Amino acid sequence: MRVPFIKMHGLGNDFVVLDARETALPAISANFASAIADRHTGIGCDQMIVLEPSERHAFKMRIFNADGSEVEACGNATRAVALLHGEAAQIETAGGTLSLEPAEGGASVDMGEPRLEWDQIPLDYPMDTLTMPVGWGTLKSPVAVNVGNPHVIFFVEDADRIDLQKLGPQIESDPLFPERVNVNVASGVGEDHLKLRVWERGAGLTRACGTGACATAVAAIRRGLVGNRVTVTLPGGDLVIEWSPGKTIRMTGPAAESFRGEFEWEDFARGDGE
Incomplete structure (x- = not known):
């Protein structure tokens, strides 16, 4: 065939x-x-x-x-x-x-509305998803967001310096995440502009992850780090993410x-x- x-x-x-x-x-x-x-x-x-x-x-x-x-x-x-x-x-x-x-x-x-409650991510037990009291190595206090699939986001000084090849699989398969999880590390590079690297569940390091960009923008907006329209720069290029609390996420970019x-x-x- x-x-x-x-x-x-x-x-x-x-x-x-x-x-x-x-x-x-x-x-x-x-x-x-x-x-x-x-x-x-x-x-x-x-x-x-x-x-x-x-x-x-x-x-x-x-x-x-x-x-x-x-x-x-x-x-x-x-x-x-x-x-x-x-x-x-x-x-x-x-x-x-x-x-x-x-x-x-x-x-x-x-992309629809983000899911923000612990059991919507899902996590293995209840906790605050905006500042999670957990950590792996140098990565601590992440945000959890589900945008159709589960993401955990760490805001760091320089996303390029994080060893995602080592930490990504550890976090992806941690028992805290019963459906495994996508791992994002982000840093600010300007007003309403984030740099992002993603360890993708089941795929590993990726040049771009659209749901990761959406989840990271939502996390940054919730923490007051950026405005409601964010440029997210991934290794493969830029995506523009727009979101306001209570609204759906709009993602725009090339294909x-x-x-x-x-x-x-x-x-x-x-x-x-x-």
């Missing part, structure tokens, strides 16, 4: 998009998704995105991290899909309904198509069902 794919990226956070809105695909396993994502023996990507029909909205978007785990939301992928779809739409995700609209060179996405191709489904489904 030959299957077409579209390779896309948002600020270097790259995706293999499978469009199953008109032609259904076989069931997708974690092994299959991780085989596609493998940069040595597969197509290579941070996330595999599958578009499917939806009874409620224009279509459904499913998101598989490079380790094969299926997750709730991905802001960069949503912008890429908006570019691919070509018109304003509401789409279904495991993290809720998202509204997207193509813009020049990318898209603007309504691009890299190339298209085809693959044999059976080449990557080997081992499934064994």
Whole structure:
């Protein structure tokens, strides 16, 4: 079975998009998704995105991290899909309904309202999510925000100096986070401007993370560090995040198509069902 794919990226956070809105695909396993994502023996990507029909909205978007785990939301992928779809739409995700609209060179996405309570993150036990009384090495007193998937945000003097390669996996898998967590370190670089690095749950260090930028902006606004419109600079480039308490999050930034191709489904489904 030959299957077409579209390779896309948002600020270097790259995706293999499978469009199953008109032609259904076989069931997708974690092994299959991780085989596609493998940069040595597969197509290579941070996330595999599958578009499917939806009874409620224009279509459904499913998101598989490079380790094969299926997750709730991905802001960069949503912008890429908006570019691919070509018109304003509401789409279904495991993290809720998202509204997207193509813009020049990318898209603007309504990411919904952030979830701020401890059991909405979720955490293993109750605590203040604005100043969490926990720490790992030099990283202490983070903020927790769920924007369709869970994030913990540390504000530091210089985000580039934090060893996320070491601390990221420790925090991601800490028992405090029963669904694991995305780890963000941010520092101020100017008025209403943050620098951000992200250890992404199931993917590792990434050039860009749209939900991480949203969560970090919300955390900074809640702490009074920035205004309601924030530029977030990631290794791959800039995103603009707008949020006011009680409102939804608006994310605007670039996305691009890299190339298209085809693959044999059976080449990557080997081992499934064994």
